[in-house]
Amino acid sequence: MTNTITAPAPVPAPVYDCRQVFAEELTALAREDSRVVAVCNDSVGSSNLTGFRDEFPDRLINVGIAEQDLVGVGAGLANGGLIPFVSAAGPFLTGRALEQIKADCAYSGHKVVLCGQSPGMAYGELGPTHHSIEDLSWLRAVADLPVLVPTDREQTRAAIRWAYAAEGPCYLRIPRFKVPDVIPPGAPFAPGRAVTLREGTDVTVIAIGTLVSRALDAARELAAEGISVRVLNTPFVDPLDEETVLRAAAETGALVTVEEATLSGGLGAAVASLVSQHRPVPMRLLGVNGFAPTGDAAFLLEHFGLTAEGIRRAVHQVLAAAVV
Amino acid sequence: MLTADPAAAARYRDLRKATRDGGADETLEVLRAMSTDIRLRIVTMIDRSQLGHIGGDLSVTDILVTLFGAVLDVDPEHPHDPGRDRFILSKGHCAAALYSTLSHCGYFPDAELDTFMAPLSALNGHPNRRKVPGVETNTGPLGHGFPVAVGTALAARLRGENRRTVVVLGDGEMQEGSNWEAAMTAGHYGLTSLTAVVDRNRLQQGARTEDTKTLEPLADKWTAFGWEARRVDGHDHAQLLAAFAPSATGRPVAVIADTVKGKGVSFMEDRVEWHHKVPDQQQVHAAIEELSR
Numbered sequence: 316m317t318n319t320i321t322a323p324a325p326v327p328a329p330v331y332d333c334r335q336v337f338a339e340e341l342t343a344l345a346r347e348d349s350r351v352v353a354v355c356n357d358s359v360g361s362s363n364l365t366g367f368r369d370e371f372p373d374r375l376i377n378v379g380i381a382e383q384d385l386v387g388v389g390a391g392l393a394n395g396g397l398i399p400f401v402s403a404a405g406p407f408l409t410g411r412a413l414e415q416i417k418a419d420c421a422y423s424g425h426k427v428v429l430c431g432q433s434p435g436m437a438y439g440e441l442g443p444t445h446h447s448i449e450d451l452s453w454l455r456a457v458a459d460l461p462v463l464v465p466t467d468r469e470q471t472r473a474a475i476r477w478a479y480a481a482e483g484p485c486y487l488r489i490p491r492f493k494v495p496d497v498i499p500p501g502a503p504f505a506p507g508r509a510v511t512l513r514e515g516t517d518v519t520v521i522a523i524g525t526l527v528s529r530a531l532d533a534a535r536e537l538a539a540e541g542i543s544v545r546v547l548n549t550p551f552v553d554p555l556d557e558e559t560v561l562r563a564a565a566e567t568g569a570l571v572t573v574e575e576a577t578l579s580g581g582l583g584a585a586v587a588s589l590v591s592q593h594r595p596v597p598m599r600l601l602g603v604n605g606f607a608p609t610g611d612a613a614f615l616l617e618h619f620g621l622t623a624e625g626i627r628r629a630v631h632q633v634l635a636a637a638v639v
Numbered sequence: 640m641l642t643a644d645p646a647a648a649a650r651y652r653d654l655r656k657a658t659r660d661g662g663a664d665e666t667l668e669v670l671r672a673m674s675t676d677i678r679l680r681i682v683t684m685i686d687r688s689q690l691g692h693i694g695g696d697l698s699v700t701d702i703l704v705t706l707f708g709a710v711l712d713v714d715p716e717h718p719h720d721p722g723r724d725r726f727i728l729s730k731g732h733c734a735a736a737l738y739s740t741l742s743h744c745g746y747f748p749d750a751e752l753d754t755f756m757a758p759l760s761a762l763n764g765h766p767n768r769r770k771v772p773g774v775e776t777n778t779g780p781l782g783h784g785f786p787v788a789v790g791t792a793l794a795a796r797l798r799g800e801n802r803r804t805v806v807v808l809g810d811g812e813m814q815e816g817s818n819w820e821a822a823m824t825a826g827h828y829g830l831t832s833l834t835a836v837v838d839r840n841r842l843q844q845g846a847r848t849e850d851t852k853t854l855e856p857l858a859d860k861w862t863a864f865g866w867e868a869r870r871v872d873g874h875d876h877a878q879l880l881a882a883f884a885p886s887a888t889g890r891p892v893a894v895i896a897d898t899v900k901g902k903g904v905s906f907m908e909d910r911v912e913w914h915h916k917v918p919d920q921q922q923v924h925a926a927i928e929e930l931s932r
Contacts, residue, residue: 352797376793379827384786384820391790394775396721396798399790414780415817419787423777424769 328495328528333471337430337489338363340475341400345371351479352376352392354401356385362402362432382407386415390425398426398479404438405431405447405488413453420484421460428478429486434464435524435575436603437491439612447488448603452580454486455553461485461506462553464523464574464582467496470550473504492525492612498548509556515545518630518637519563522573523549523582526621530573533626544630552582557589564594569637571599571629575621578602597636599629641747641761641771648715648745658709663877666709670876673743674704678903678930680739680752686923688755690764694913696736698840698873698898699807703728703740705879706805706836715745718772724802725791727775729784729818730809730838731765732915738762738771746773782815784808785835789821792833792891805834805883811843814852819864825891826865833891834883835866838873840900844914861893873898903930 345351345367352374355362359377368375376392378384382403389401401408408431409416420427431450438445454462463485465474471490478485502510512527513534522530527548534544545567549556564570570590572583583600590596607615616622620629654673658666677700685691707713711724728737735755742749747761754760761770765779776787788806795802812818825833837857841848848854858868867888871878873896882894900914901907904926907918918926 373797378820378824381817381820381824383782383817384789384824387783387786387817387821388790388793388824390776391787391792392794393790394725394787395791395794397794415783415786418777418780418783422767422769425776425787 330493330495331468332493333465333468333490334363334432336468336471337475338366340472342367342370344475344479345374348398350396350398352397352399354378354385354389354392354399356380356382356403356407358403358432361404362430364402382411383415386412386427386429387419389427390415390419390423393425393427398428400428400430402430402432404445405434405450406445409447409450409453409486416454416460417457421457424459424483426482427484429484431486431488433491434488436607436612436615439607439610439615442609443606446607448575448577450486450488451552451574451576451582452584455580455585459483461551463550464488464552465490465550466524466527466548467494467498469496469498469500469502470504474550477504488524490525494525495528497528497531504550506551507554507556508551509559510548510550511545511559512548513544513546515543516567517543518569518571518634519545519547519567520571520573520626520630521547521549521560521582521586523552524575526573526575529621529623530626532623533630536623536627537630542630542634549582552585555585555589560586560589561594564590564596569597569633571601571626571633573601573621573626575616576602578604597633599633601625601629640769641751643716643718643772644745644748645716647742647749651715651744654708666880667876670704670708673708674701675930677704677736677739677743679927680743681735682918682923682926682930684735684739684752684755685917687753688757689917690756691735691917692732692915693735693918694842694900694907694915695730695733695809695838695840697902697904697907698900699730699733699736699838700902701874701876702807702836702838702879702896703736705876705883707740707744709880710883711805712802713773715741715773718746722800722802725775725788725804727778727784727788727804727806728766729778729788729806730781730812731778731784734762734764734766737766737774741771741773747771781809781812782817785818785821788833788835789825789830792825792830793828795832796830801832803832803834805836807836807838810837810839810841810854811848811851813837813854813857822861822864822866829865829889830891831886831889834894835891836894836896838898839895840898842900842909842911842914846911857895866891866893868893868895870895870897874902905929
């Protein structure tokens with residue numbers, strides 16, 4: 316640790332809605348390729364598909380409130396030579412149709428792009444039935460199904476383009492919160508490729524989705540305290556960039572993971588499972604523990620320490636553990 | 640992925656020519672012979688593997704034979720031709736009947752049937768499209784094939800293709816809610832190229848369907864969901880052929896095929912224990928003798 320310096324006052328970065336990017340990019344793909352169709356469950360508005368429907372009324376298939384049918388129909392559309400983007404609120408798409416995702420999409424190898432809308436605790440006040448925090452755990456357990464968690468506009472665009480071009484199905488979490496642009500243009504977006512957003516030597520914070528900007532904020536604050544933080548982003552939670560994660564464990568000696576998801580099986584569990592077998596180092600896992608109480612999303616993120624301050628605390632804890 | 644048996648595929652082309660160009664009597668004669676062959680294959684497979692769902696395999700046989708022998712436009716040597724008709728076996732536990740039919744048609748060599756459920760075999764206990772040509776989607780858990788069939792029929796419409804989609808469901812399977820979601824979607828979209836066949840053998844794994852969860856009045860239910868319902872004897876090839884005629888009502892067609900579980904083997908017929916009981920050697924010989932008559 317070096318001498319204390321005063322951090323410059325942060326300038327609030329402009330924030331953007333990734334759902335807008337989802338709608339724009341999907342519509343652009345539909346213009347380029349007549350095989351692209353959107354499938355939803357009475358979620359035209361909440362999936363931001365109104366513009367798509369207006370431009371391609373025949374190619375917006377609404378199966379009504381029927382998620383198992385939704386995913387099965389998606390698999391059939393793929394079998395019939397189309398490229399379906401199946402879009403629904405994350406908790407219902409993944410939980411209610413989990414077996415369809417496993418059997419009809421992943422195991423069958425039907426190329427369906429599963430788009431989980433309003434993930435994490437975006438529907439905070441509506442309660443745990445409407446929180447999509449288990450999706451990463453559930454879908455990481457399904458073979459042959461990449462799990463993508465884009466962070467900002469650039470990554471959301473990259474994720475949609477990657478999913479469109481991929482040979483098989485995937486799960487794509489569409490961020491709901493407005494977020495600043497934090498991923499540099501041209502950053503890698505491929506299975507097993509992490510993005511290094513900041514170099515550092517004392518500890519590595521691995522963050523995904525809408526929490527990445529908070530990890531960067533924490534890293535800046537910690538730099539002011541003299542702690543050098545490496546920040547990694549892994550837009551593919553599955554398959555993980557094992558090489559980069561293990562190198563970070565070896566070079567920085569401590570890890571913190573940050574996700575808007577349950578701790579039982581998501582990013583933190585994936586990283587812990589990897590490093591415990593190949594390069595054990597102290598870790599702190601930030602995420603959601605148990606069902607969330609009532610509150611809006613901002614409150615709930617604060618409640619679970621999913622803030623720059625919470626990340627800063629976790630870094631101090633893991634460094635203390637590393638010293639012992 | 641298994642590959643086609645060219646000689647068997649050639650025989651299948653001749654068979655299709657006979658059922659297409661021959662008179663009604665010849666068509667039925669060819670289909671009956673094919674049914675006998677498929678049933679013998681099923682018994683032999685299950686004897687070798689000591690596993691399988693023999694009762695439902697034998698009840699669905701004549702439905703599969705009518706479809707592959709006379710209705711579907713498919714080519715075993717080009718199983719992924721984009722313009723092919725789509726056949727989906729939603730009652731995936733009756734994989735032995737499907738595999739027997741596919742090998743008969745030349746999708747893969749007959750010898751593969753001997754590997755049914757053996758370690759590393761392509762012929763899982765439930766159909767896998769990544770290993771077996773002619774399988775369109777992986778089934779086994781019930782209530783999956785029908786929504787997928789709705790999706791393929793929707794794709795045909797969107798792409799302006801005339802191809803058909805046929806899905807075969809178990810009657811017990813109609814207790815799954817996802818099937819009624821799919822029925823509602825197909826009815827709403829008026830998917831006339833879609834045919835759903837219910838193998839109505841009235842038995843499920845544990846008991847009679849009507850003692851488990853009542854399905855009747857089944858035809859009324861389909862009609863209420865926007866379908867044209869046709870009820871036929873599911874062992875009568877002539878009635879099945881008529882039931883597979885295209886829809887003239889602008890609605891998808893549900894064929895309720897009344898069948899007998901264990902059909903063709905008298906001591907298995909309509910008996911719940913033959914859902915997945917394996918016959919002993921004496922029973923195998925008796926079954927083969929009876930089916931060969």
